[in-house]
Amino acid sequence: MKTSTTSYKVRQFLLFGGVTTFVFCAVVIVPFLYGLYLTFTSWDGVSKEKPFVALANYATTFADSAYWQALGRTLVYSAIAVVLVNALAFFLAYMLTSGVKGQNFFRAGFFVPNLIGGIVLGYVWKFVFNRAFVAVGEKLNIGVLSDSWLATTNGALLCLIIVSVWQYAGYMMLIYVAGFMSVSEDVLEAARIDGCTGTQTLVHISVPLMASSFVQCLFLTITRCFMVYDVNLSLTNGEPFNSSVLAAMHVYNQAFKYKNYGAGQAEAVVLFAVCAIVGVLQVSIGKKAEVEA
Amino acid sequence: MDMNEKAAKGKKIRHAVKLIVLVLLFLCFIFPFVLVVINVFKTKGDITSNPLALIGAHGFTFKNFPEAIRKMNFGSAFINSFIITVFSTVITILLSSMTAFLMVRNKWKVNGILFGLMIASMVIPFQVLMIPLVSLYGGWLGILNHRATLIFMHVGFSLSMATFMFHGAIHTNVPVSLEEAATIDGCTRWQTYWKIVFPLLKPTIATVAIIDAMAFWNDYLLPSLVLGRKELYTLPIATQAFYGTYSTDMGLVMAALLLAMLPILILYLFLQRYIVEGVTAGAVK
Numbered sequence: 001m002k003t004s005t006t007s008y009k010v011r012q013f014l015l016f017g018g019v020t021t022f023v024f025c026a027v028v029i030v031p032f033l034y035g036l037y038l039t040f041t042s043w044d045g046v047s048k049e050k051p052f053v054a055l056a057n058y059a060t061t062f063a064d065s066a067y068w069q070a071l072g073r074t075l076v077y078s079a080i081a082v083v084l085v086n087a088l089a090f091f092l093a094y095m096l097t098s099g100v101k102g103q104n105f106f107r108a109g110f111f112v113p114n115l116i117g118g119i120v121l122g123y124v125w126k127f128v129f130n131r132a133f134v135a136v137g138e139k140l141n142i143g144v145l146s147d148s149w150l151a152t153t154n155g156a157l158l159c160l161i162i163v164s165v166w167q168y169a170g171y172m173m174l175i176y177v178a179g180f181m182s183v184s185e186d187v188l189e190a191a192r193i194d195g196c197t198g199t200q201t202l203v204h205i206s207v208p209l210m211a212s213s214f215v216q217c218l219f220l221t222i223t224r225c226f227m228v229y230d231v232n233l234s235l236t237n238g239e240p241f242n243s244s245v246l247a248a249m250h251v252y253n254q255a256f257k258y259k260n261y262g263a264g265q266a267e268a269v270v271l272f273a274v275c276a277i278v279g280v281l282q283v284s285i286g287k288k289a290e291v292e293a
Numbered sequence: 294m295d296m297n298e299k300a301a302k303g304k305k306i307r308h309a310v311k312l313i314v315l316v317l318l319f320l321c322f323i324f325p326f327v328l329v330v331i332n333v334f335k336t337k338g339d340i341t342s343n344p345l346a347l348i349g350a351h352g353f354t355f356k357n358f359p360e361a362i363r364k365m366n367f368g369s370a371f372i373n374s375f376i377i378t379v380f381s382t383v384i385t386i387l388l389s390s391m392t393a394f395l396m397v398r399n400k401w402k403v404n405g406i407l408f409g410l411m412i413a414s415m416v417i418p419f420q421v422l423m424i425p426l427v428s429l430y431g432g433w434l435g436i437l438n439h440r441a442t443l444i445f446m447h448v449g450f451s452l453s454m455a456t457f458m459f460h461g462a463i464h465t466n467v468p469v470s471l472e473e474a475a476t477i478d479g480c481t482r483w484q485t486y487w488k489i490v491f492p493l494l495k496p497t498i499a500t501v502a503i504i505d506a507m508a509f510w511n512d513y514l515l516p517s518l519v520l521g522r523k524e525l526y527t528l529p530i531a532t533q534a535f536y537g538t539y540s541t542d543m544g545l546v547m548a549a550l551l552l553a554m555l556p557i558l559i560l561y562l563f564l565q566r567y568i569v570e571g572v573t574a575g576a577v578k
């Protein structure tokens with residue numbers, strides 16, 4: 001056969017992988033490298049000139065207190081949201097694999113928020129926070145509710161957390177459900193015969209065997225929370241007084257609103273580095289837990 | 294006997310408690326949607342005076358719908374979203390499955406490098422790429438404001454994940470012996486792929502189609518950067534633009550939000566099982 005000649009290989013590669021390679025490079029690889037180059041220029045987005053400024057953009061990034069505030073806010077928001085999303089999702093999955101009536105209906109129902117885009121969800125919740133909660137507060141004379149939470153600095157961040165938990169819990173629930181179902185019936189039966197209570201079985205058998213579900217859910221929620229933009233834009237738009245601008249929105253504004261493309265790109269690269277470090281740490285710690293279990 | 298009865302009773306109570314907790318949580322989950330549905334049939338004044346009432350003081354009204362449909366260009370936004378989602382999804386599946394086949398069956402160095410790059414690229418957040426993308430495709434090539442450009446980019450961003458999933462599926466589910474038999478029967482690699490391998494990938498195709506189509510349909514940031522002209526707006530961009538202009542008329546806003554949600558909710562009613570299974574399968578990989 002002529003399957004080992006170079007010309008055969010080239011033809012096969014171009015036939016099956018040529019277009020893929022081209023599109024992938026054109027959309028991901030080239031822009032990524034070009035983006036790194038942009039961080040060394042002070043391009044304004046319009047002019048043909050891209051003056052070389054060496055590390056000035058990175059210096060600006062490290063000196064930009066608004067950026068670090070946004071990043072810190074994103075860390076706080078992500079930490080709280082990730083814990084709550086996973087706690088709720090795990091709880092739902094536990095309940096919905098215990099043979100309750102209408103399991104499938106509930107599973108499908110809790111997933112619904114994931115079907116809808118962040119822009120629409122944000123506006124729906126804006127209505128809930130601004131009108132419905134306030135109306136309930138006025139009717140029942142509950143002081144905490146009678147002013148919109150979106151109008152206060154900490155309240156806006158809290159609203160973002162609530163919406164994120166509501167949005168992602170159903171998705172993560174499905175992954176945990178799959179995890180629960182992958183624990184073999186034999187092992188559970190053996191534990192029961194040995195006299196384990198329900199809680200003991202859950203903590204000592206199911207949870208360790210589901211370690212990979214936890215790794216996966218944590219990775220997904222962390223990356224999503226870190227990069228959230230849509231809901232941030234529609235729900236709070238950074239208001240009030242820029243107190244709810246998360247990192248992704250700060251990068252967007254820096255580049256497209258204030259036309260500091262080079263600085264915006266440098267901030268995006270730093271964000272990427274932070275995100276990558278967190279991701280790698282989390283996965284490697286998770287993998288260790290998996291091996292030990 | 295008595296013990297057994299007690300245990301059975303305890304189990305029943307626990308089940309009832311679980312069911313009540315679930316129903317309460319479920320009501321919390323759908324509360325925002327219910328709120329939109331009850332307010333969409335009210336006048337603007339009725340919504341402001343009492344957003345919680347089932348029916349407004351001025352009774353039912355359908356007036357919000359036609360006005361919202363017209364003002365947000367629902368028809369054209371829906372068609373744009375539909376075209377972009379369908380083409381992006383189909384092209385992604387065709388390209389990524391072909392490439393995955395190439396990679397699994399030929400252990401060439403170039404394949405290894407491409408696959409490695411794809412896996413590594415999955416951790417790159419979109420924010421890192423959006424500025425260079427706009428600069429390259431807008432400033433240098435000048436091809437923004439075309440649906441085809443957006444489809445091209447959607448495909449480029451989703452190829453890595455899709456190739457990865459097909460790679461796994463071909464590796465575990467497609468027996469090499471089938472392909473060898475086809476080769477002996479005179480099939481070329483191209484024919485073998487389309488006649489033997491591709492049909493065997495149906496479950497993975499469904500998973501990738503569901504995950505990617507949902508992502509394309511709902512994506513906002515990339516489309517908003519690529520499509521700046523009103524007649525090219527997708528549903529999320531149209532919703533955002535509409536809210537910016539008519540945010541004071543809550544009746545219209547409710548109608549627009551419901552309209553933006555309806556297509557995918559209706560689809561979910563019919564394909565619910567497949568969507569839930571697809572998402573689970575995609576996530577576990």
